[in-house]
Amino acid sequence: MLYYLSLWTDWISALNVFRYVTFRAFMGAGTSFLLSLLLGRWMIGRLRALKIGQVVRQEQDVEDALQHHGRKAGTPTMGGLLILFTTVVSSVLWCHSSNPQVWIVMATMLFMGAVGFADDWLKLRHRNSAGLKEWQKLALQGAWVVAAFLAIEAVPGTRAVARQLMVPFFKAPVVADLTIPGSLIFMFLVLVGTTNAVNLTDGLDGLAAGCMGSVSAAYLALAYVAGNVIMANYLQVPSVTGAHELAVFCGCLLGAVLGFLWWNAYPAKVFMGDTGSLALGGTIAMVAILIKQELTLLIVGLVFAGEAGSVLIQRGACKWHRWRTGEGLPPARRPFRMTPIHHHFEIISKERARAEGRSPDAAENSVVIRFWIVSIVCALLGLATLKLR
16 A cells, blocks of 8 residues: 555655565564564463463373463464454555465465364364364365466466466476366365464464574565566566565565564463464465466475474374284384474483483473474475575
8 A cells, every 4th residue: 555655756756665576575674573572462462361272182192292282272373363353454554465376375364273273263263273273274175276266367577477387496397287276286286284283383482483584584585576577587486577566565564473482482472373373374375376486485484394294193103003903002112202393303302411410491491492493494495496406
């Protein structure tokens, strides 16, 4: 909305700054960050007053992790509403309102946030960690894939490259036309996979928010390149008309998650819940889809991919053993002590601390910070793929 101030440059030349994508991206980040700081304490108080507290899952096989995370029961959850609100408000202020890509991404964020809200609400209502069934989540996410695909096909800027399959390190599309069924399947895998991967990562204080910060920053740069014809042609990546406004949106998202991290860092005063994690995963996946950097997300978001992969490996091993023997796989023979993998490292870190005579209380925070470091390195490696083609 503030972009239109640039139309008054004939009277006030300084207003021309509102045309610049970089300026609006940074200002969007600052706006959402400040809004998060200003509204965070009030929202936490409201969530606490409404008794919207975290329901901790029961894990029978790992008593150490159960004892540690049991203390988090009752911490206000659904804090993802703060991320959604600050991102949307900041985006409306700083993004070009006529850009369809921004509205597609924003609608994806709100829809996935609504799915997460329903999941959180059911958990609170029934006082357990079940929430929506897996097939219900997949059905809702699949329905949105179809709706988003139709919207993408209707936008000239994205229609030209929508069905291409781009692979990192390759200059030209590996597949020029995936066809409609192939495009829908691929889009479903990217959107659903990323959404649920971020959801799985949200298990330690500040982990998902911190990692999403580096991922958002990387896709801010990638979207800026995709929307700049000269840079896109020079780096030989798909040029997508209007994608530069997604850089502004990613800036708003970056500020929102960093502002939320202020309240979510160890020891967390609020959790984002599925309201936040599903919304964040769906949002960054849709940005990747629109700028044709879907597979780059495996590099930039390697932490998310690793979290989801650990769950798949653990489940696969347990099911394979049960199919062969008819019995459950003993904990000692499982690939990981506990999944998602951040719990595996948390348990090991706590055991090592006890063996060395140190307090195990800092184990969670040390795991989170190391995951942040990995996420930052992966974001830089993802940006490096722009030159390695």
